Amino acid sequence: MKKLELIKDGETLDDLQVNGYAVIQKEYGFRFGMDAILLANFAKVREKDFLVDLCSGTGIIPFVIAAKNKVNKIVGIEIQEDMVEMANRTALYNDISRKVEFINGDLKDKELIKSLNKADIVTVNPPYKLINSGLVNLDNKDSIARHEICCTLGDVIEAASIILKDKGRLYMVHRPERIADILCEMRKYKIEPKVIKIVQPSINKPPNLVLIEGQKGGGKFLKWDSTLYVYNEKGKYTKEINVIYGKEDDKNE
Structure with a gap:
């Protein structure tokens, strides 16, 4: 099969700009x-690690980790079955x-989760919004990705705990209000x-994301990272964001 035949009508192929990797998405x-x-x-990954990504969607987190x-x-x-089929094509x-x-x-x-090999790392970008936060179409695929329709925060963390080895690490992104x-x-x-x-959009704007690392069975010591x-103040990506995206720093920043 030619690679381009893996991309269906209504889909796009987007370059991740890392080692030639690309991801298929709905247009x-x-x-x-x-x-x-x-x-x-944010996830700290070692060469021999076995990693499980929950709420995978397009598979973007596994693909970026594998690329880097x-x-x-x-x-x-x-x-969502169609997302799984698309991610496997990617x-x-x-x-x-x-x-x-x-x-x-x-x-x-639980049977599915317990059937997986114990993981060194679990990553998850779960639905952020509570089911009762505004009008929600329970059958809409975007709503499923953004609202706790199919799983709650507790469901996600319980699954991660079952999957992880002792001392294994959970990496999550969420909203600061949660x-x-x-x-x-x-x-x-x-x-x-x-x-x-x-994570703050800029120095003058409040946080809109939080990245959290947890350890199964870990000791009680919490570090607040930078x-x-x-x-930046000129409206351009900061140096740290440029590094993450593999871009050259703007010489005029």
Whole structure:
């Protein structure tokens, strides 16, 4: 099969600008954002690690991690069957289907979760919004990605705790307004918060994302990492964001 035949009508092929990797996405509908890219770069991955990505969507987090790191195996879990089929085509396109694969399943399915090999790392970019936050179309695929329709924050963290090895690490991106819920749920399921990194659009704007690292069975010590600013005072990407995206620094910043 020619690689371009893997891309269907209504889909786009987007260059990740890392080692020639690309990702297939719907032209209209849910598409990955900066939050997924930041999480993929926040996770500390070693060559022999087995990694599970929950709420995988397009598979962007596994693909960025695979592009930037030597990793043993990545399995993505996603409840929407069409997204899984598309992500597996992306793995074929990038010639990494032996190393990166996606499973159609519900993370609330305990039998499925327990059937997975114990993971060194779990990553997750879960739905941010509570089900009762505004009008929600329960059948809309964008709503499923953004609202806690198919799983709650507690469901996500419980699944991560089951999957992780003792001392394994959870990496999550979420909204700052949910931070109290996140920390409470992590401790409830024996994942100790270890690092928190706040993301702000700029120095004059409040945080809009939070990156959190937790360790299953870890000791009680929490580090507050330096804030990540997306734009500088001139409205251009900061040096840290340029490094994440593999871009040259703007000489005029």
